[in-house]
Amino acid sequence: MEPELFQILGISLGLGLLVGLQRQHEQSELAGIRTFPLISIFGTISGLLAQDFGGWVIAMGLASLTALVVAANYMRVKAPHVDVGLTTEAAALLMYAVGAYLVLGDKTVAVVVGATAAVLLHLKDTLHSFVRRIGEKDLKAIMQFVVISLVILPVLPDQAYGPYDVLNPHNIWLMVVLIVGIGLLGYFAYKIFGQKSGTLLGGILGGLISSTATTVTYARRTSDDQHTSSKLAAIVIFIASAVSVARVIVEVAVVASGTLPTVAPPLAAVFLFMLVLGGGMYLFKGDNADQMPEQGNPAQLKTALVFGAIYAAVLLATAFAKDYLGDSGLYIVAVISGLTDVDAITLSTARLMSTDNVGLDSGWRIILIAALSNLTFKAGLVGVLGSRSVFGKVALLFGAVLAFGMLVLWLWPENFTLLEDLLAV
Template sequence: MEDMDFEALQQLTVSFGLGLLLGLERERSESSIAGIRTFPFISLFGTICAQVGMLTSAWLIAAGMLAVVAIVIFANYAKLKNGSDDVGTTTEFAAMLLYAVGALIVVGSLEIALVVGGVMALLLHLKAPMHRMVTAMGEHDMRAMMQFVLISMIILPVLPNETYGPYDVWNPFKIWLMVVFIVGISLSGYVVYKVFGARAGTFLGGIIGGLVSSTATTVSYARRCAAEASLAPLGAFVVMTASCISLVRVLVEIAVVAPHTFPTLAMPLGIMLGWCMLLALWLYLRSRSNGQQMPEQKNPAELKSAIFFGALYALVLLGVAAAKDHFGEAGLYVISCISGLTDMDAITLSTAQLAGNGGIPTRLAWHAILLAAMSNFIFKFATVAVLGSRELVWRVGVAFGLALAGGSTLLILWPW
């Protein structure tokens, strides 16, 4: 009996907390329908209806929802009768959903109810930034969103979740899942760019560039610095910052596909990231300026780009398996260096998955990923040398040279 009383009290406490959180947000928004007092009543009403309904009849929950709907309709009618021209429905739908969340705490999952309540609070609070994002979006950006829906919600579910091909390494569903994952990361950076646009400063420009594509960012800034040599200090900082974010991407990818081996793989790669961040800080202190505008970013959800990455990832999976089988560690290292020249994601995902499944030792996995990162540094420096100004070349050359020296030291001295 005491356990039941404690559980009921816990449910009511969580319900009250969620109602208070949402009510506080609506009160700040000056909602005329419900505020800081009404929303807790709504959530508690849903929870109590569900608690009583569990003991009597589940129809009581439906009756409670009808009562909430009737109250909302009456409140809106009174508001319109008094001459209000506010015809928004956000608060009304939030009130009805909150009643359902209050009931879900009892009849469903407490954790899910907390997640839904938290998402509701975020959506209500982020009204202005979300409206700014939509305002900043054009036809090109809507196409990016729709293509991501095509990639993630239409193509992915119909792919077979079975292995095919040599070495049984090609699983269409898992390969495309990695495509969705990588495109999602890049698309998040693209959305941030659309929100901030040309107002993005130097530091934010490097972060967004690393999220979308550090290689593309390097090309963009190399061209800009070639046209305007005075931008070289800032350009070098942005290029290095984008490279740091690409290493952060690597760590996120490992955490997602190989969580059990993440601590072992992340330690040396995290040290490499820390060293590169120190180099980026050094470049920033030498530039001591901001206000750099972001170059135009391309749609990262293009179907052609997604198919290309999927094909590249499949080839890297096969190459890693074949190299390991025929040439051992040396073959895998060669594949890593070649793959890392233009794209670190494919080799990172493939080797991390193999390490997570016990297919290769963790030492071999992080060696391969670090070699790919170092190869990517070399490729980006070659891009700067071809496209950039002389001052940008030597600044990036010094920073990337020190980064490569740090990576080489890790490969030689790190014990495991």
């Protein structure tokens, strides 16, 4: 099994789905969200076969597909009321290529491709229903993410610039793609469940999209609308913040998976504490219903550029602090950067840990301090924008988490390192 081969097939499938989504949204009668992935994968399989048998395989595949398109259009002209599709024909060509590849290539790859084709064929109603629910705004979000991830990222230079050689445009934008991708995942989960989601799902989706934006939205609702329950608003804000801590662990897993055995346990302890605290609040929330407000598009180019600038600034700040103050300087950067964005300091610290420029024991503490700083900032937002009632509840919940986080910082193994570093500043 070759990971590179699966990567090629995955890209082929993704591009086919992307084009198929756009064509389906435009109500193309010739080919849609199922047919284009089948065609793209058929082309990939033909290309793989051509490596052993020559380019005539690709030419024959193109000729066959062209004949199918011509035949389908001819039938449509002759019988305009007949719904002519290419799904069965494309699937037949694909399965022919898969069958050949089973003999000539990696059997595991062929099985995966065949199973994927079967799933696509089976999910006709589900995929068509998904496309029908997508509006112009949602399609714009998808295309903007394509620009961010598949147009801008590949052309950025993969080399270091600037002071301390820490500003690598490709690596910086790769982190932008990661964060925007997480936000987009939450956004589309909201599009599926959001309008009918209650307090629990609203908090989870809010944490995936943006816990800070969720905090601002719900705090304002308690101030602008006297009928909004401060208890429900506080629970949603708290759940979104808990999800943001879990999101930090995921980011570390993506950027520096080798550090997880050391970094994940203390962060997970804080998350579990928040989970228990939030679960207790949720059980006693009462019967009041709540509806999640409309969410903004997380894939806007302006948002991506702002995060990229913040991440680059944090990279420079961490390099400067490390050079002049050692690890203790990174704690100061964590407090400051965590006030507005915990993702940037998390990703930069994860990279430093993966290159052994920061010890793992210092690394998780830097990330946790940034997360606690972010909680303090959001509590302040609630105090400024929300009602007194919701601020009191949020302050109590966040205060408990801050106290528990301090205990984790103090009592976790090798607990005196942080104090010594702070005293050395």
